[in-house]
Amino acid sequence: xxxxxxxxxxxxxxxxxxxxxxCTYSDSASNYFPWYKQELGKRPQLIIDIRSNVGEKxxxxxxxxxxxxxxxxxxxxxxxxPEDSAVYFCAASISGDKIIFGKGTRLHILP
Amino acid sequence: GAGVSQTPSNKVxxxxxxxxxxxxxxxxxxxxxxxxxxxGQGPEFLxxxxxxxxxxxxxxxxxxxxxxxxxxxxxxxxxxRTERGDSAVYLCASSLRQAAGANVLTFGxxxxxxxx
Numbered sequence: 001x002x003x004x005x006x007x008x009x010x011x012x013x014x015x016x017x018x019x020x021x022x023c024t025y026s027d028s029a030s031n032y033f034p035w036y037k038q039e040l041g042k043r044p045q046l047i048i049d050i051r052s053n054v055g056e057k058x059x060x061x062x063x064x065x066x067x068x069x070x071x072x073x074x075x076x077x078x079x080x081x082p083e084d085s086a087v088y089f090c091a092a093s094i095s096g097d098k099i100i101f102g103k104g105t106r107l108h109i110l111p
Numbered sequence: 112g113a114g115v116s117q118t119p120s121n122k123v124x125x126x127x128x129x130x131x132x133x134x135x136x137x138x139x140x141x142x143x144x145x146x147x148x149x150x151g152q153g154p155e156f157l158x159x160x161x162x163x164x165x166x167x168x169x170x171x172x173x174x175x176x177x178x179x180x181x182x183x184x185x186x187x188x189x190x191x192r193t194e195r196g197d198s199a200v201y202l203c204a205s206s207l208r209q210a211a212g213a214n215v216l217t218f219g220x221x222x223x224x225x226x227x
Contacts, residue, residue, distance in 0.1 A: 001169065006153075031212055032212045032213060032214065034214075034215070034216075036216075043202070043218040043219065043220055043221065044154065044202075044216075044218050045218070046215050046216065049213060049215070051212050051213065089153050089154070093214065095212050096208065096212050096213055096214030097159070097166065097167065097214070098156060098159060098166075098167045098169070098170075099144070099156065099214065099216065100156055101146075101153035101154045101155075101156070102153050103152055103153045104151075104152070104153045
C-alpha cells in the first residue's frame with residue numbers, strides 16, 4: 001500500500017523567512033496530494049492540495065510543488081508569520097479515495 | 112449539521128472492555144473516514160465509507176475493530192476487548208467529492224480514548 005514519508009519532523013525558522021517541508025510517496029498511481037495544518041489541540045484542516053496533472057500550485061504565501069518522476073512533493077511557506085506555527089501533514093491518495101498521511105512536521109516560527 | 116460531530120469527546124475505559132465511538136458527518140457528505148492519531152504522529156487511516164458500504168477497510172488493525180454506517184450518515188466505530196495500545200485520538204472526517212481526484216476532508220474534533 002501507499003507509504004508517505006515526511007521531513008523534517010521539526011523545523012524552526014525566523015519570522016519572515018521561508019519554510020520548506022518535503023514528502024515522498026511510494027505508490028506511483030497516487031495522483032492527489034493534500035496538505036493539512038493542525039494547530040495545537042485542534043483538528044487538521046486542509047490548506048492546499050495538488051493533483052498530478054500540474055507541477056505547482058500557489059495560494060498567497062503557500063505553494064506546493066510536485067515531481068511525479070521522483071515521487072516527491074513539497075510545501076513552501078514564504079514570509080512566515082507567528083500564526084504559521086503548527087503541525088503540517090502531507091498526504092497522498094489515488095483519485096482522492098484512501099488518503100494516507102505522513103507523520104507530520106512541527107513548524108516553529110521564531111520571533 | 113454545521114460540522115462533523117464526534118461523541119464522546121473523551122472516553123476512559125478498562126482493558127478488555129467494549130467501546131463505541133460515534134461520528135455524525137456533515138449533512139450530504141457521502142464519504143466518511145476514520146483515522147487514529149497517536150501523540151506526535153500523523154492520522155493513521157482505518158476505514159472509509161462511500162455511502163453505506165465500507166469502500167476500504169484495509170487500515171483496521173485487527174478483528175477487534177469494526178465500523179458501520181447503516182444509513183449512509185452516522186457511523187460508529189466499535190472496538191472489542193480494548194487494549195492499552197488502542198489509546199489514541201480517533202478522528203472522523205467526511206467529504207463531498209466535488210471534482211474528480213480532489214477530496215477535501217472536514218475533520219471532527221476527535222474522540223480521545225484512554226485504555227487503563
